[in-house]
Each structure stands twice: as C-alpha cells, then as structure tokens.
Amino acid sequence: MxxxxxxxxxxxxxxxxxxxxxxxxxxxxxxxxMLEPEDRTGQDPLAALIGLDMDVSEPxxxxxxxxxxxxxxxxxxxxxxxxxxxxxxxxETKIGxxxxxxxxxxxxxxxxxxxxxQHWSMALNDVRLVLAERLDIRDEADAEHVHRMQDWSQAEDxxxxxxxxxxxxxxxxxxxxxxxxxxxxxxx
Amino acid sequence: xxxxxxxxxxxxxxxxxxxxxxxxxxxxxxIPWNLVIWNDPVNLMSYVSYVFQSYFGYSETKANKLMMxxxxxxxxxxxxxxxEQVERHAVAxxxxxxxxxxxxxxxxxxxxxxxxxGPRQGKGKxx
Numbered sequence: 412m413x414x415x416x417x418x419x420x421x422x423x424x425x426x427x428x429x430x431x432x433x434x435x436x437x438x439x440x441x442x443x444x445m446l447e448p449e450d451r452t453g454q455d456p457l458a459a460l461i462g463l464d465m466d467v468s469e470p471x472x473x474x475x476x477x478x479x480x481x482x483x484x485x486x487x488x489x490x491x492x493x494x495x496x497x498x499x500x501x502x503e504t505k506i507g508x509x510x511x512x513x514x515x516x517x518x519x520x521x522x523x524x525x526x527x528x529q530h531w532s533m534a535l536n537d538v539r540l541v542l543a544e545r546l547d548i549r550d551e552a553d554a555e556h557v558h559r560m561q562d563w564s565q566a567e568d569x570x571x572x573x574x575x576x577x578x579x580x581x582x583x584x585x586x587x588x589x590x591x592x593x594x595x596x597x598x599x
Numbered sequence: 600x601x602x603x604x605x606x607x608x609x610x611x612x613x614x615x616x617x618x619x620x621x622x623x624x625x626x627x628x629x630i631p632w633n634l635v636i637w638n639d640p641v642n643l644m645s646y647v648s649y650v651f652q653s654y655f656g657y658s659e660t661k662a663n664k665l666m667m668x669x670x671x672x673x674x675x676x677x678x679x680x681x682x683e684q685v686e687r688h689a690v691a692x693x694x695x696x697x698x699x700x701x702x703x704x705x706x707x708x709x710x711x712x713x714x715x716x717g718p719r720q721g722k723g724k725x726x
Binding site: 484500504553 | 601635640641642643645646648649652653659686689690693694695696698699700701702
C-alpha cells in the first residue's frame with residue numbers, strides 16, 4: 412500500500428508500491444500525449460521558436476479544454492488570440508511538471524524538494540482533471556458519488572475502476588498538499 | 600472544489616444585462632482588469648489555498664478566505680492589475696490547473712461574463 416506523503420527532516424517523502432507507480436506512470440503518459448502539440452509541417456519556424464502558434468484552435472476534447480481553458484469567458488475570439496500567444500508554453504509547462512513527476516517514480520522512496528513537490532502537485536492535479544472528465548464529474552454531487560467508490564473488489568467495469576483510480580490520485584494529492592502546506596508553514 | 604459535501608454554489612449571482620459586450624471595443628491601458636477563479640468539483644480546497652499562498656504570497660487566512668469564496672459563490676476575484684499582469688497570472692493559474700479567466704474590472708456585475716453562473720453548467724446525464 413502507498414504511504415501518504417509527509418513532511419519531515421528529509422523534506423517531503425512518500426512511498427508507492429511498484430503497481431501504483433506503474434499506474435501513475437501510465438496516467439501521466441496519457442496526459443502528456445494529450446498535451447503534446449501536433450507536429451505541423453510548414454509552420455513558421457521563427458514563430459514556433461518564440462512560442463507563437465497561429466494555427467492553434469480551441470480544443471475539441473473536453474479534457475484537453477479543461478487543461479487549456481479559455482481565458483476570457485464567453486469570448487472565443489479573445490481567448491483564441493490569447494491561445495496563439497500562450498498555449499504552446501502552457502503545454503510545455505504542464506508536460507515539464509508531468510515528466511518531472513514521472514522521473515521520480517523510478518525510485519522506491521520518493522523524496523521531494525519544494526520544487527519537485529510543486530511539480531508533483533501540478534501533475535497529479537492534471538491527471539485528476541482528465542480522469543474527472545472521463546468520469547463525467549460535473550458538479551459536487553457527481554464528485555461525492557465517485558468519492559463513495561472505495562472498495563477495489565467492487566471494480567467490475569471501466570467506470571468503477573476509473574473512479575477508484577480517481578480516488579487514489581485524490582488521496583495522494585491531498586496528502587501531498589498537506590505536506591506542502593506544512594513545509595511552507597515551517598519555512599515562514 | 601472537492602472534499603466537501605456542501606451543496607453546489609449559488610450560481611445565480613449576476614444577471615444577464617442586455618447584449619454581450621463587443622469584443623473589439625477600445626481598451627484604455629489604465630483600465631484595471633480582474634483575475635477570476637471559478638469553482639470546479641475537482642480541484643482540492645487545500646490545493647487551491649496552497650496555490651493562492653505560494654503563487655500570490657497571500658497569507659493562509661487570505662488564501663483560505665478567497666478559496667471559500669470560490670467554493671461558495673462559484674467564483675472569486677483573486678487579483679487585479681493591468682491586462683498584462685492578470686493575463687500572466689491567468690497562464691500561471693492554468694499551469695496549476697485552476698480555472699481562471701480575466702475580465703475588465705469596470706462594469707458592475709462581473710464584466711464580460713454574460714451568462715450567470717459557473718462554467719460547468721449543463722451537466723450531462725451520467726451513463
């Protein structure tokens with residue numbers, strides 16, 4: 412069984428079973444593959460170099476759109492303009508955090524620096540956002556319904572399996588954030 | 600936000616007033632803009648508070664107050680400044696996975712948001 416993250420002398424530490432690490436690794440890989448910009452031929456190399464992307468469009472996949480939301484509510488035009496300037500680097504930021512977390516999964520005991528912990532919290536959050544879209548969590552009642560699913564012996568279909576995975580990542584992120592808040596308090 | 604059994608936020612604040620603003624209206628550079636964080640059922644309350652503390656440098660008390668406002672009212676203005684400043688904050692918030700938008704500070708009931716309520720309305724039927 413995984414151990415909750417805790418803050419102590421070594422920093423923030425956690426422990427995951429090999430199977431749990433494999434699970435997290437594949438979840439992280441999924442999110443990375445959703446975020447990797449498509450390789451477009453014929454794109455202006457200078458524009459790409461400075462992070463501009465004039466061919467960008469609002470994501471059609473709901474989960475991707477939740478990861479890369481519109482910046483102006485009810486204004487697709489202004490949001491699109493903003494995407495052209497910022498989406499590429501936002502994707503890279505997210506992929507960076509996800510990759511950093513995946514690298515830490517290669518070790519038995521996870522020991523995190525403050526920066527590493529932040530990468531982990533961002534990565535877990537993005538994983539949960541994607542799982543929540545797949546589980547169709549639209550409001551707090553849906554979240555509560557999914558949260559009640561705690562028994563792995565009940566996992567009989569994809570949805571209940573996903574719900575258990577979601578609850579596991581929620582628990583893990585909550586324990587991590589508590590450890591981060593504690594560490595922030597100590598450093599103040 | 601999750602880890603709560605509280606009923607959903609009151610999504611009826613703010614009313615629709617006439618037509619949506621024109622998107623190409625002239626914007627004077629000194630008009631303040633707001634950074635709005637929206638409630639969603641996924642982000643942990645602790646995480647949202649952590650982001651407000653670590654990114655904006657807010658005290659625990661202030662961060663928790665804003666987080667609870669997001670949770671209860673469905674949205675909260677967590678920072679204001681020039682358009683460039685709040686846009687920079689918005690990208691950072693998106694990096695953290697928070698649901699952030701920017702809007703002009705002037706204009707009473709939440710600026711450009713024509714529709715009332717949170718961004719996650721129209722829930723689909725669960726399968």
